[in-house]
Amino acid sequence: MSVHSARRSKVTHLELRKMKEQGERIAMLTAYDYSFARLCDQAGTDILLVGDSLGMVIQGQKNTLPVTMEHMIYHCQAVARSVEAASGRAMVVGDLPFMSYQSDLDEAMRNAGRLIKEGQAEAVKLEGGAEYAELVSKLVRVGIPVMGHIGLTPQSLHALGGFKVQGRDDLAAQKLRSDALALAEAGCFSLVLEGIPQELGAEITESLAIPTIGIGAGPECDGQVLVIYDLLGMNEEFRPRFVKRYENFAVRIRTAIDSYVGEVRSGAFPGPEHSFSRTEKSKDRPRAVAVGGVVAESEGGPLESVGVGCIPLRPPGHKS
Numbered sequence: 001m002s003v004h005s006a007r008r009s010k011v012t013h014l015e016l017r018k019m020k021e022q023g024e025r026i027a028m029l030t031a032y033d034y035s036f037a038r039l040c041d042q043a044g045t046d047i048l049l050v051g052d053s054l055g056m057v058i059q060g061q062k063n064t065l066p067v068t069m070e071h072m073i074y075h076c077q078a079v080a081r082s083v084e085a086a087s088g089r090a091m092v093v094g095d096l097p098f099m100s101y102q103s104d105l106d107e108a109m110r111n112a113g114r115l116i117k118e119g120q121a122e123a124v125k126l127e128g129g130a131e132y133a134e135l136v137s138k139l140v141r142v143g144i145p146v147m148g149h150i151g152l153t154p155q156s157l158h159a160l161g162g163f164k165v166q167g168r169d170d171l172a173a174q175k176l177r178s179d180a181l182a183l184a185e186a187g188c189f190s191l192v193l194e195g196i197p198q199e200l201g202a203e204i205t206e207s208l209a210i211p212t213i214g215i216g217a218g219p220e221c222d223g224q225v226l227v228i229y230d231l232l233g234m235n236e237e238f239r240p241r242f243v244k245r246y247e248n249f250a251v252r253i254r255t256a257i258d259s260y261v262g263e264v265r266s267g268a269f270p271g272p273e274h275s276f277s278r279t280e281k282s283k284d285r286p287r288a289v290a291v292g293g294v295v296a297e298s299e300g301g302p303l304e305s306v307g308v309g310c311i312p313l314r315p316p317g318h319k320s
């Protein structure tokens with residue numbers, strides 16, 4: 001368990017507000033599947049956003065517009081299941097996809113409800129400003145916590161004329177300030193600020209009682225969010241200024257796979273240590289239980305070296 005997560009219990013909107021009041025920064029990441037969500041939760045991430053960015057990084061779409069409610073529910077379920085099986089601490093937020101909430105209030109309510117009820121998310125996120133204040137207050141009234149998202153809102157990419165920094169001129173900055181206020185007054189528990197000048201990010205953060213989460217909005221936001229694949233360096237061609245790469249997984253993963261392919265071709269894998277024999281009885285062999293409950297058998301050697309995929313195994317009865 002990470003030292004970052006050891007000191008706090010379940011993250012709720014109340015906990016996030018307390019963090020802002022106490023000047024504690026909030027760490028949010030996107031997550032789309034069981035394995036990554038588990039690692040994010042174990043490492044102490046406060047909020048896991050099942051973002052519609054999955055359209056780009058998982059599905060290979062040009063933008064987030066083709067993502068559907070069904071896609072979102074499927075990925076929310078995997079992430080929620082994962083957090084529950086890990087520490088259960090991180091808050092799971094599900095993104096409302098394009099045209100699931102823009103055209104009709106009742107449809108928007110139903111779709112937000114589906115992310116909570118079917119997707120097992122604990123809150124929803126929607127892109128847009130004051131025009132969604134009525135929807136936000138209705139959702140909050142029925143018990144659905146809402147995270148707002150203003151600035152560079154990818155679902156409005158065509159209207160914005162591309163993925164461009166927003167709020168650089170006075171008029172646009174003033175519009176973002178009043179959108180932020182309207183969403184906070186409507187009951188949003190938090191607000192994502194994307195692709196805006198850092199001075200504006202600081203100003204909006206200072207003006208609101210609810211925490212702001214920045215992505216390309218400067219260091220003064222109450223928290224930060226990144227797309228997990230970006231921070232891990234999964235796509236070598238994608239190098240926007242707002243992303244810090246903490247790993248170079250594109251190279252590391254390709255190298256590992258290259259070794260595997262080479263060993264399969266040469267016959268070096270599987271070796272005797274990865275194979276079973278008819279003459280040995282399985283009950284004589286050490287057994288190990290994976291953290292996820294998968295039972296494996298070891299042909300000998302230290303149990304720590306046995307693994308199912310990337311899941312470390314531990315002996316039965318072992319208490320972590």
Ligand code: KIV
Binds near residue numbers: 049050053215226227
């Ligand atoms: O969809 C997403 O991943 C997002 C974050 C980048 C804020 O909206």
